Amino acid sequence: MSELRADYLPEHIRESLIHDPRVAEQDLKVDVKEHRVMLGGNVATPQLRETITEVARELLPGYEIVNETTVVPATEPDGEEPVA
Amino acid sequence: MIRIAAVGDLHYGAGSQDLLRPSLLHLPDRADLLLLAGDLTRCGGTEEVRVLAEDLRGLPIPMVAVLGNHDYHANRETEVRRVLEEVGVKVLEGEAVTLDLDGARIGIAGTKGFGGGFRGAHASDFGEPEMKAFVGHTKMLSDRLERVMSDLEADLRIALLHYSPIETTLEGERLEIYPFLGSYLLAEAVDNAGADLILHGHAHHGTEKGRTPAGIPVRNVAQPVIRHAYNIYTLDAHRQVMAAAGGVT
Numbered sequence: 001m002s003e004l005r006a007d008y009l010p011e012h013i014r015e016s017l018i019h020d021p022r023v024a025e026q027d028l029k030v031d032v033k034e035h036r037v038m039l040g041g042n043v044a045t046p047q048l049r050e051t052i053t054e055v056a057r058e059l060l061p062g063y064e065i066v067n068e069t070t071v072v073p074a075t076e077p078d079g080e081e082p083v084a
Numbered sequence: 085m086i087r088i089a090a091v092g093d094l095h096y097g098a099g100s101q102d103l104l105r106p107s108l109l110h111l112p113d114r115a116d117l118l119l120l121a122g123d124l125t126r127c128g129g130t131e132e133v134r135v136l137a138e139d140l141r142g143l144p145i146p147m148v149a150v151l152g153n154h155d156y157h158a159n160r161e162t163e164v165r166r167v168l169e170e171v172g173v174k175v176l177e178g179e180a181v182t183l184d185l186d187g188a189r190i191g192i193a194g195t196k197g198f199g200g201g202f203r204g205a206h207a208s209d210f211g212e213p214e215m216k217a218f219v220g221h222t223k224m225l226s227d228r229l230e231r232v233m234s235d236l237e238a239d240l241r242i243a244l245l246h247y248s249p250i251e252t253t254l255e256g257e258r259l260e261i262y263p264f265l266g267s268y269l270l271a272e273a274v275d276n277a278g279a280d281l282i283l284h285g286h287a288h289h290g291t292e293k294g295r296t297p298a299g300i301p302v303r304n305v306a307q308p309v310i311r312h313a314y315n316i317y318t319l320d321a322h323r324q325v326m327a328a329a330g331g332v333t
Contacts, residue, residue, distance in 0.1 A: 024097070024126040024154070027288045027308065042288055042308040047099030072308045076107045080087060080114075080316035083301045084240075084280045 006032070013037065016059050022051050028069065036064045043069045086185055086240060086321050087114065091314040092121025092285020093306040095154065096136040097129075105139045107313030112144050115316050116185045120173070121285035121305050122152025122196060122246030125164065133164045137171045146183050147173040150194040152246035152286060176244065178228040180236045188321030191238025193277075195229045197247035197270045197284070198222040201263035226269035233277035239321045243274045245284040252294030253304035254287045271296040280319055 004012055010030040017023045017030070025048070029040035037056055043049045053067045089111055096103065111118065118140075125132040133155075140147060155164050165175045174181050176194025183190045200207045200222045209219035233243060248254055248266030257265060265287050274282055275298035282300055288308040292315075295301055305315055 021127050021129075022098075024157070025095070044095045044097075044307070045099045045103060048097070051099075073311050074103050074107060074307070074313040076110060076114075077310070077312040077315050080318050082319075083303070083317045084319045 013056065013059055017052065017055060020055050023048070023055055025052070028052070032060075032063075035062065036066060038066045038068060040068045041070070042072050044072060044074075046071050086188060086190060086319050087116050088119060088242070088281075088317045088319065089115035089117070089314040090119040090121060090283050090303070090305040090317065091307050091310065091312075092152065092246065092283075093123040093288060093308065094120070094136065095123055095126045095307075096139075097126035097132045098135075100132075100135050102139065104136075104313050108139065108143060111314070115145060115314075117146040117148065117183065117190070118143065118314065119192065119242070119244050119283055119305075120147065120149035121244060121283050122150045123154045123285055123306075124149065124151065124168070125155050128155045128158035128160055128164055130160055130163045130167055133167045137167050137173075140168075140173060141171045143172075146185075148181060148183075148192050148194065148244065149173050149175050150177065150196055150244050150246055151175065152196060156196075178225065178232060180232045182236070182238050186321070188240060189238040190321070191236040191241045192244055193229060193233045193236055193241070193279075194244040195225045195270075197225055197229075197245040197249070198267060199247060199264045200267035200269065202251045202266070202268045205263075206268060207263055222267045222269055226267065226273040229270065230273035230277050233274060233279060236277075240281075240319050241277075241279045243270075243279050243282040245270060245282065246286050248284050248287055248290070248302075248304065249274060249282055250294045250296055250302050253284070253290050253292065253302055255291040256289040257287050265290075271302075274300060281317065
């Protein structure tokens, strides 16, 4: 396989993260500038957030990984909504 | 008044232990049933769904679920379903269940649903076999949902989906992926059959609230949208069902 062009690199990383069973998250945004990878989106747990950083580091050794993903809160709602 | 707790897209996997558990402790005091709108696991693994099953085990209110696309990824959806049913979660796919709660019959019809898009821009089962298979799957599930909902005799009727039936609850998502997030055929099926509420997940960047063209309330309960362990919706079991079959209100 030929070397990845920089234009297509973020999408290949996004695809690799979706297919890595440790991550399997379709909700991630990936941006690459120079040797820095920016990751965004929602994740379910703090552990998954850390795993995403590790997997991204494996995929792009030598790149700086900036993980800006957000852990979604799983607290009880305050109230209820009458719908019908 | 019936109180329904609902959430989708929990994406349980390694490290999800006790994600919901603390918020479930008070749930039996706050809700009469719990509905799960698919994508309960990360990759559809049985070890993943077992983590969720342990969090749900012993919850003393009825639990009903549909599976989502993630729950099919490992081709083990039958086992995923079995693990959930072992802890008392009724899993629906083109099926319905009726529960007697507080003197009222609550009917829930469920399907994962599928994509295709929305009115004016829906994909057609035309051309390559892959395209026919894609749209054909949505049509088959929507037709079955309409039949099951039409036969559902209950005081309150709820459609539980994973994919979205309307565009409004997708607002916030990129337009390019709308055809992969839902199909108007699901809304048409429920509008034809009549219902009091539609719940779905799948669209993490979407919006919570919308209505079908016939006026049935739709709620996107994907956890990244509601940003809680679940949301609670109340319905009056003694009101008239909206949108009679074939009618437009």
